[in-house]
Amino acid sequence: MTPTGQPLVCPVQPRYEWLYIYAFVNPETGESQFWLVPEVSKLAYQRVMAAFARSVGASEQHCVLVVEDGAGFHVPPLEGHPPGIQTITIPAYSPELQPVERLWDLTDATVANRWFETMDDFTDTLGQQCAWLETQPNLLSQQTLFHWWPLLRN
Template sequence: MDEHRIGLKPIRRSMWAPTGQPLTCPVEPGYEWLYVYAFVNPESGESLFWLIPVVNKQAYAAVMAAFAQKVGAGADHRVLVVQDGAGFHVPPDVGHPEGIQTVTLPPYSPELQPAERLWELTDVPIANRAFKSIKEVEAALSDRCVWLEGQPDLVTRHTLFHWWPLLAN
């Protein structure tokens, strides 16, 4: 599980340009933000995304509860969530939803987080583009996230590290 901040500030990526012609990219920087919360099972490629306007303890708790419900976590179905040590990854007073257990990665180790590799996939429709409103960004991202949820092979290729512990069949 990880979060990614997206906004009106452009995301730049390398791109091709015809020889001898200058490369131009539109820029209309703004400072409105949207956060992508993502969960991924690296082995199966299953992924779930939520687009939320804030990142804080309340949003984290709401997304974690929605995730638990979506995957059927409970007394008979335990789910292990690997996450970074962000300060808002603290469950509310009532704790995590039933069936959810978390493991926190060491500080400053994004290379260990499989969900961190999702961002290069989610950013495709918004890279090198300028948007006039955060609603336009949200529309582009929501379409992309829905599409990615149906692409488990692509997600696995990006998130399944060679050292990731696989489930015994």
């Protein structure tokens, strides 16, 4: 019991660990990349974006457009995104415009409503699902290629 007018102070030990998925998908081809990251932050976003740019060969000669949802952590470094990465931000509160939003049911399929003994078990299961999804371009294209999506014309 605490004296009247005094806040109750109770030490707690947080028992949560977090894991986030950063996902990239090309709706037209179904090509995808999934990154499992322990935090959502500006620094984590910048590092994933830099690694993504390297992995797809983004450069002044090879431009890649990334559609973002305007989350507060979608902030490029002061020097800007890596060369070749261009971003477009969809209007606030419009997840139906973001193709990657349609993938979360697929990523969650093996982990939803399950209990995992350890975070490593959870990460392994989710990582295997994401790796499998990367081998399923037709499935991902079916989920993300909206009828109004602009197709590249070569």
